[in-house]
Each structure stands twice: as structure tokens, then as C-alpha cells.
Amino acid sequence: xxxxxxxxxxxxxxxxxxxxxxxxxxxxxxAMAEIGVEPWNTAVISGIGCSSRLPHYMATYGMNTIHGxxxxxxxxxxxxxxxxxxxxxxxxxxxxxxxxNHFIHANRRNINLNMILLNNRIYGLTKGQYSPTSPRGFVSxxxxxxxxxxPFRPAELCFGARGHFFARAVATDAPGTVEILKAAYNHKxxxxxxxxxxxxxxxxxxxxxxxxxEGRAKNAIYVQHGKPLIFxxxxxxxxxxxxxxxxxxKIGENGITEKDxxxxxxxxxxxxxxxxxxxxxxxxxxxxxLGVIRDVDAPTYDDCVTAQIEEVKTQKKYHNFAExxxxxxxxxxx
Amino acid sequence: MAEKLEMKELAEVxxxxxxxxxxxxxLAGNIFSTVSATVGNSIxxxxxxxxxxxxxxxxxxxxxxxxxxxGAEMVYTPGDKCDVLVAMNAAALKTQYKFxxxxxxxxxxxxxxxxxxxxxxxxxxxxxxxxxxxxxDRVIACPITQMVKDCLADSGMxxxxxxKCRNMFALGLVCWLFDRDLNxxxxxxxxxxxxxxxxxxxxxxVIQAGYDYGHNTHSSVANVYRIETKNKVPGRYMDITGNKAxxxxxxxxxxxxxxxxxxxxxxxxxxxxxxxxxxxxKSLGVTTVQCExxxxxxxxxxxxxxxxxxxxxxxxxxxxxxxxxAMNLAVxxxxxxxxxxxxxxxxxxxxxxKSEQTDLLxxxxxxxxxxxxxxxxxxxxxxxxxxxxxxxxMALEHMTPVILxxxxxxxxxxxxxxxxxxxxxxxxNPPYVPEELKGSWAPYLRNPExxxxxxxxxxxxxxxxxxxxxxxxxxxxxxxxxxxxxxxxTHLRQxxxxxxxxxxxxxxxxxxxxxxxxxxxxxxxxxLHAAMDELRAQGKKVALAHFKFINPLPKNTAEVLKxxxxxxxxxxxxxxxxxxxRMKVDNFVPEQFNQVKGQPFAVAELVEAFNAIIxx
Numbered sequence: 001x002x003x004x005x006x007x008x009x010x011x012x013x014x015x016x017x018x019x020x021x022x023x024x025x026x027x028x029x030x031a032m033a034e035i036g037v038e039p040w041n042t043a044v045i046s047g048i049g050c051s052s053r054l055p056h057y058m059a060t061y062g063m064n065t066i067h068g069x070x071x072x073x074x075x076x077x078x079x080x081x082x083x084x085x086x087x088x089x090x091x092x093x094x095x096x097x098x099x100x101n102h103f104i105h106a107n108r109r110n111i112n113l114n115m116i117l118l119n120n121r122i123y124g125l126t127k128g129q130y131s132p133t134s135p136r137g138f139v140s141x142x143x144x145x146x147x148x149x150x151p152f153r154p155a156e157l158c159f160g161a162r163g164h165f166f167a168r169a170v171a172t173d174a175p176g177t178v179e180i181l182k183a184a185y186n187h188k189x190x191x192x193x194x195x196x197x198x199x200x201x202x203x204x205x206x207x208x209x210x211x212x213x214e215g216r217a218k219n220a221i222y223v224q225h226g227k228p229l230i231f232x233x234x235x236x237x238x239x240x241x242x243x244x245x246x247x248x249x250k251i252g253e254n255g256i257t258e259k260d261x262x263x264x265x266x267x268x269x270x271x272x273x274x275x276x277x278x279x280x281x282x283x284x285x286x287x288x289x290l291g292v293i294r295d296v297d298a299p300t301y302d303d304c305v306t307a308q309i310e311e312v313k314t315q316k317k318y319h320n321f322a323e324x325x326x327x328x329x330x331x332x333x334x
Numbered sequence: 335m336a337e338k339l340e341m342k343e344l345a346e347v348x349x350x351x352x353x354x355x356x357x358x359x360x361l362a363g364n365i366f367s368t369v370s371a372t373v374g375n376s377i378x379x380x381x382x383x384x385x386x387x388x389x390x391x392x393x394x395x396x397x398x399x400x401x402x403x404x405g406a407e408m409v410y411t412p413g414d415k416c417d418v419l420v421a422m423n424a425a426a427l428k429t430q431y432k433f434x435x436x437x438x439x440x441x442x443x444x445x446x447x448x449x450x451x452x453x454x455x456x457x458x459x460x461x462x463x464x465x466x467x468x469x470x471d472r473v474i475a476c477p478i479t480q481m482v483k484d485c486l487a488d489s490g491m492x493x494x495x496x497x498k499c500r501n502m503f504a505l506g507l508v509c510w511l512f513d514r515d516l517n518x519x520x521x522x523x524x525x526x527x528x529x530x531x532x533x534x535x536x537x538x539x540v541i542q543a544g545y546d547y548g549h550n551t552h553s554s555v556a557n558v559y560r561i562e563t564k565n566k567v568p569g570r571y572m573d574i575t576g577n578k579a580x581x582x583x584x585x586x587x588x589x590x591x592x593x594x595x596x597x598x599x600x601x602x603x604x605x606x607x608x609x610x611x612x613x614x615x616k617s618l619g620v621t622t623v624q625c626e627x628x629x630x631x632x633x634x635x636x637x638x639x640x641x642x643x644x645x646x647x648x649x650x651x652x653x654x655x656x657x658x659x660a661m662n663l664a665v666x667x668x669x670x671x672x673x674x675x676x677x678x679x680x681x682x683x684x685x686x687x688k689s690e691q692t693d694l695l696x697x698x699x700x701x702x703x704x705x706x707x708x709x710x711x712x713x714x715x716x717x718x719x720x721x722x723x724x725x726x727x728m729a730l731e732h733m734t735p736v737i738l739x740x741x742x743x744x745x746x747x748x749x750x751x752x753x754x755x756x757x758x759x760x761x762x763n764p765p766y767v768p769e770e771l772k773g774s775w776a777p778y779l780r781n782p783e784x785x786x787x788x789x790x791x792x793x794x795x796x797x798x799x800x801x802x803x804x805x806x807x808x809x810x811x812x813x814x815x816x817x818x819x820x821x822x823x824t825h826l827r828q829x830x831x832x833x834x835x836x837x838x839x840x841x842x843x844x845x846x847x848x849x850x851x852x853x854x855x856x857x858x859x860x861x862l863h864a865a866m867d868e869l870r871a872q873g874k875k876v877a878l879a880h881f882k883f884i885n886p887l888p889k890n891t892a893e894v895l896k897x898x899x900x901x902x903x904x905x906x907x908x909x910x911x912x913x914x915x916r917m918k919v920d921n922f923v924p925e926q927f928n929q930v931k932g933q934p935f936a937v938a939e940l941v942e943a944f945n946a947i948i949x950x
Contacts, residue, residue: 011812038795039798040792040793040794040795040796040797040798041792041793043640043641043792045637048803055800055802056800056802056812056813058800059798060798061792061798061799061800062798062799062800062801063637063640063667063800063801063802064800064801064802064803064804065633065636065663065802065803066633066659066660066662066663066803069629069630069633069659069660069663072625072626072629072630072633072634072637073633073634073636073637073640073660074637075623075625075634075637076596076598076633076634076635076636076637076638076639076641076645077637077638077640077641077792078637078641079596079621079623079634079638080594080596080621080637080638080639080641080642080643080645081638081641081642081643081792081793083793084641084792084793101626101627101630102626102629102630102633104626105625105626105630305621305623308616309616309617309619309621312616312617313616313617313619315617316616316617317617318617318618319617319618320589320618321582321585321586321589321618321756322755322756324582324585324615324618325572325582325753325754328572328573328574329368329522329525329526329572329573330570330571330572330753331368331371331372331518331570331571331572332372332568332569332571333371333372333373333374333566333567333568333569333570333571334566334568
């Protein structure tokens, strides 16, 4: 059966007008329709925070749980019922601060979850404190003189936890978002999608450089597996390796042709260059990488759990409780 | 040496096997209890492990003990102190003698009392018996190590392998002392080592040698003993610890309910054996996830329940602290969940390997908001099976998290377990949403009689819904901050728990005319029962009412508690059950006996304290 976005929609979102979550929600509905998994075989599980309200606007099964635990709850849900397609939705506070432990372990175990990280670099629901993705020196209600700590870079955390999938999109970029959501679904294993998303009230403009189509044309690069890493309003720039790092080059200058440009390999097991792509930032004179940065096959935890159960079933001779009892040292009193 | 050997009949006897952690005291104790149980004696056992992870051989901290209590009639505890102490080395004698009754027979391996052994055990001289104040006439001093080597000289085994059989020599001696049928022990070993017949044969040879040694020398004791069997309950039995029985109860309940069993857990003493046990049984489809922390253990179990499994999480008190937010999520989402708390000494890390009942109020109240949750406390190692089954049934049928409390004593102790027949256990029927409600159903629609909401498991078309930690409208299931609705939902959640039917409180002993009613809960049942028996043997009028179902309380609670002139609530905490009962029963002011030592009650101390109350 073919679905439309409407089949996944429910209720009226209560986010602030202009909030990035509105854009993301629309893309998620669209992506789910295109993916085509039935709403009743889909579960959307969030923690707490503005973005964690999202399951209430889904016509699927869902849970809006407790702060930070969405990945752990989604883990149990997926392992107990591997037939469900499970989407876990968290903000940067829910996913990387209070829920940081579950984020890394879900990645390490490679649970087949689609893990959405809505990153607005601020705590919105509690009205404006810095988050673990706020840049050093960030001024907020809880850091009136600026923070004195470095932020997490989500890709680095994902890769450090041996994550096998990382993609990034800007909330306002519907095609880009839908594309990575579908890629996350198609990837078997933990699939982290970082969504750059604006908080109009408490951190307005945090992703300005890439929030508009024009901005992305200048300041972002869409990475595609097997394609050269070219960007710019007229595709005039490219990325090349230099020493241990990357450099931006202009095609046609200094004898550089398109053939010299680094070709993206999302399937490369070694994540070194993928990490370099993921960490590029405008402040360093690099474009922000969007799209599927890493997508490497690996055995999923839930598949392995199921396979191990099936294997042990063939090895052991007891398959119900009565037979289990008989495996013990038994004596008879007459 | 005794001149003449008499056969003396005993009602009960406690034997403590002790030695180095590697000396196989567990196995010797297990075989002895099995041999005794097979002839129909009642048994209760308790292992006492060293706290050190791997203490040096022969050291005081490396001593491991295993106490077996056998009786002609029901025994309820492993016994305060033992009648026979087996000490396989100097350190064992030094640390374990305090568990021996005055006049107890002591069996020692004199080969393990050399100068180096005595030094490791901090004896000052070679007169170790004198230092301990032990009468040499009570000691069966036998060169066990040498005799085992001699016995196995022709076996072709190396010395290290031979020495692993020392425990069997001691076991043979004890079997002689208690006139046990060695064939039962032989059969046990043949089955246990079915794949290593050589090992079985060597062990059997050494047991026989130990037995013969006792028989030929009459050792230094005046009697051999016989424990007759009365009130045999015919049937097939196995030895089971509380933790294993708990795991079996979950497996049985999941099978009865036709659900997958999911355990989310994080290792913690003394609950870890439940994780170990359930992890073994993948051929039954049991799924266990060793999570990144206690929080994830509980949270993932909630996720598993949402997905349609029986979600269970196992832990001890410190883990409950961490799980409480996710437990509360299950309260407000009204999903089934069983939370196992194997209590240990607290607060904080406390006494990890020791036993207390100090988590009761935490179980009842340790969460934010109005958060009613059923609480069940297992009363013995074998009762852990029934308690776990009841907890799972209650969680699934009433759509609620349930706390199952055991403790280190019950969890590690063992007893003979009559093999249950699952067909005899009540059906488990979760309230799945009826198909005809499609279109009109909402998540908090309730069965008007039980107050239980219906369960729609993901995968069912037409019942998609959102649950969550925010308060919901009682009709639509949408988020609601309406004051009247919150008040209503708070009442509905409480009423749902209050309506759960639990068995009436049973009164044992002099239930019509007791001068003193003893009240307890959970793992102290055996000790309180033994204390009651002792007091009644002294001619006192005493009864016992022991709580297994703590929330909701049995309907006849007030009636029972108000019936007797004196009531004492005895518990291993500062009065938590007494406080709960006083909250629930008007004008109930009991006497209290509170002891928080990390050790099981001593029956003798209970008897003394209860006598003082009777005589007051």
C-alpha cells in the first residue's frame, strides 16, 4: 500500500512559530510515507524537551518518555520486537547531556534504531540554558559570562562510540532531510541523523550560515557516496587531502581539475576522513557537510540477539519450562 | 577415642562445611543436602562467600562456608549455629569456629595445620586448639590430605587433581557420622560427572575412604547420629537458590502468558545471579540485555513491555535508586513491569554481600508524585518462584510495575524445591484491547471493574497511540494539565492498585488464643517461624502472621493485627513495616524488634526478645 505524509500526521504541533521542529516534522512524515512501513509497525520514541513532543504528532505508535532515556527505552522496544521500525527522537540536551550514556551505547551495540538528534545548541523547554553543543563562551541564562567548556561534536561522539552511520541535514532543507531519513531507515543498525535546527526564541540564528538555500549554496557541501566532494554556488570548489587534513581548493586554479578532488566514500570502514568531513565548520573556512557522511554495514545487535537465540535453540534440548526443570539434579522422595 | 558407639536419634542437625574458596565446600554441602533430602529430610542451606574477589590461598579472608540444616520435620532456617564444623584448613577453623555450638564436633584436616598454614591464619603457636579454647575430645583430627593422596595413589592423577577430592573425604566422614546412604552420593556424582567418569570414580573412591575412616576408627566421637524422616511429601525435588527460583518464576510466568521474557539488567551483588541464570536460557527464547547502567536496565524493560514482552529488571537497593524514574514512567504509562530488588545492606554501597530488609519504604514510596506500586516480598528461597510468578501475573493483568523484594539471605540460600507443574498455576491473561474497540479506543479507557486500562501492542492495526510521562486526559489520552483530570487520574491509578486481590494474611501457631502475635515480612519467615516454634515448645501462646503481599495489604490485615493482646513487628530495619502498618491500620501500636546487622536473625535472640515482651 502506498502512503502519503497525511497517513503519518496527527494533531496540531505546539512548537513556537518558526521553530525548526515544524520543518523537521513535515520531512519525517514525508520520509515515512516514502519508506512505506505501516504506521502500526512504526514506533517513535522520544525523551523530554521541545523536540521530544514530536511523537504526539505522529499517527504511529509512540512514547514521549523521560529525560534522556529515549535511546535506552527504544533499545528494549527494538530488541523485544525486532519487527517494529523504531525511530528515536531527542534534542541535544536529551540525547547528549542527560542521555549521553545511552547515546554512545546504542551506537556501540549497533541497535537497529533511527536516531534523530535535533540540534539547536540550546535548552528551549527550560527557557534558555546552554547545552552540550553550545560553543565555548556561549552566553545564556545559566552562563551570563559565557561558558568555559567545549561542546560535544555529535559526529565525533558517534564515531568514538564506533557508530556506523552518521548523516546531517538542515531542518529547513526538506529534500536533504528526507534523503538522510530514508538512508537512515535503509541502514541496518544505529543510524544517527543530526538535524541542524533553529530555536527562534533562545538561540535564533545559530545555524544561519546554512539555514537558507542561498546560505547552503555558499557554506555547505552535499556529500554523496562515490561523488567528488565539490561545492560552491557554481561548483567551483572542492576538497582535497593535505597531510593529515583536508583543504579547500578552487577547481581550475593551480592546475587542479575535478579529477584531483577527493571522492566521498561513506562505506569506508576507516572513519578518519569521514570524521574530518563531519567536523568541518564555517569558522575554519570549510563548508558544513550535509548528507550521509558515514554508512557502513555491520551486524546489528537485535539481529545477533535473535540469531543467537535461534542457534542455542538448536543446540539445547530443552525448549519449555517443564523441560528446563529436568536439566537439574533431581531426586525423588517416595 | 570412644569405647562404644551409640546410635543417637536427632530431630535436626546443622553441618557447616568450611575451607578455602577453592576447596569445593559448596559441592560437599550440596551433596550432603541432596543425600539428606532424598531420604525425605527437610533441608535449608546457606552459602557464606568471602567478600574478597580472590583472596590468597589459606588466608583468613579467603574462607568459604556452606551450612546445611537438616531435620526430621520442617526446618525453616539454615540454623543459627552448627552441630558439626568441617574446617579444611587453619584459616577456616579460625574464622568459622564462631558458628559452632558449644559441644559441636569439629572435623579438621591436620595436614592443613602446618606452620605456614597457622601463620597465614594468624595463630600464635602450634596449639591452635588451645588458642581457640576447643576441647580436643570434640575434634576429629584426620590427616585428610595424606589419606586422599594414598587413596588415589594408583589412579594416575596428578597431585593437584587429587587434592581437589579432599572435600569428598570430609563429606564421607560426615556421611558416616549421620549414617547416610552413600549410594545416593555416588549416583549424584555419576550424574554430575557423566562426561568425566574418571573424576566421578575418584570422588566416589574418596567418599568411601572418608566413610570407612570414620567407621574403622570410630574417630573421637561418642555417637553417630540418625535423623529420621517424618511427614515426607513424596515427589520429585531439586535444590534451588532464591535467585534461581526467582529466574524460574519469571520464565514460568512468561510461558504461561505466552509472552517473550525480556530482562534488562546491570550486574549488582547480590542480584547478579538472576541475570546469569536467565542469560543461560536462550533456548526458551529468553532475551537478556546487560545494559550500560541500572537506568537503562529499567528503561529498556519498559520499552520491551511497550513492545509486548514481559519486561523485567533485576537489581539491589542502590539500583532501585537509579531505576526509580523509569519505574515511575511505567506507573503513569500503566505498562507491565517487574522490578526485582534483592535487598542488601545500605545505605549507599553499604554491605554489598549482606542481607537486610531496609528497602521497604523505598519500594513503597521512593518515587516522585503519587506513585502507587504493588510490592511483594518472597518469604523463602523456594517461595521466590511463586513470588516471581505472582509479581509477573499481577504486572501483566493489572498493567502496572510491581516490585518484587527478596534479600541476600533468601537469594543465596537454598532449599529442596518440589518440581512445580505449570498446569497447576493460575492462567495469566493480560487485558489486550478487544478488536471491536477499534475506532473508539483510547489508551486510558479502563475496565470499569478492575480499573485496568487495555493493552494495545504495537503491530496491531488501528490502535496506534502515544504514551508518555506527561499526565494524560482520562478519556482521549492526550496531554492534559487540567486540574480536575489530574486529580481524577491520580485517584484512578491509586484505585487500580487498591483493587488488586491478594490472599488473606494467614495466622500460624496459636491463632485463637496467642498472647503474642509475631509479625514480619519477606525473608525472615523461617527465623520467625522457628522462634515461634521454640516459644510454643516452652509452653508460650504465640502466633505468627507473615506478610508476603505488602501493597496492597491483605484485606484481613487490621482484623488480624487487632486480635491479639500483644503484637511485635520484627524486621531487619528500623521499623519500616511497623510504620507502614501503622499508616494503614488505625490505632495500631506494636512492639518492635529491629536489628540491622547484615546477618539473618538468630532464632535464640528472637526467642529471648519475644519472651521479654510476653513477660512485660
